[in-house]
Amino acid sequence: MKDHRSTIKFLEIALVLFVWLVLLITPLIFREENNRPLGESVLKQIETLIPLTILIMVNRFFLVPLLLFKGKQTSFLFSVLGLIISITIAMYYLDRSTKQPIPPTEQRGEPPRRLPRENNNGDPNGQKKPPRD
Numbered sequence: 001m002k003d004h005r006s007t008i009k010f011l012e013i014a015l016v017l018f019v020w021l022v023l024l025i026t027p028l029i030f031r032e033e034n035n036r037p038l039g040e041s042v043l044k045q046i047e048t049l050i051p052l053t054i055l056i057m058v059n060r061f062f063l064v065p066l067l068l069f070k071g072k073q074t075s076f077l078f079s080v081l082g083l084i085i086s087i088t089i090a091m092y093y094l095d096r097s098t099k100q101p102i103p104p105t106e107q108r109g110e111p112p113r114r115l116p117r118e119n120n121n122g123d124p125n126g127q128k129k130p131p132r133d
Contacts, residue, residue, distance in 0.1 A: 023049055051087045058083060 026045060028038070059080060067076035 020049070020053070051091050055083060055087055 024042070024045065028042070063076055063079050063083075067073075067079060
């Protein structure tokens with residue numbers, strides 16, 4: 001009986017490691033932005049996976065054994081929802097605090113406005129000024 005439990009536990013760990021490995025390799029296989037460096041794509045994927053990892057591990061090792069397996073389904077449901085909402089809010093504020101604001105013209109896809117260049121005579125419209133006497 002003990003060998004059966006250890007086999008199941010090993011298979012569970014192997015499956016979890018395989019899933020996370022596939023998730024980490026995903027940006028290498030399905031890169032959408034070829035102009036972005038590979039390391040940046042992997043870091044973006046890891047940034048996305050960290051909250052998901054926290055959610056899954058807390059659920060698997062704490063909430064399921066302490067609440068779900070003891071018949072407290074309502075408490076389990078509210079705990080999972082609270083955990084999801086907490087992680088979502090935390091990631092929103094973390095992402096918001098680390099990103100630089102984008103100027104409004106770049107958000108619409110317009111190129112940034114540039115000041116007109118002056119020609120040799122100092123006129124920004126490109127017209128020559130008559131010489132002064």
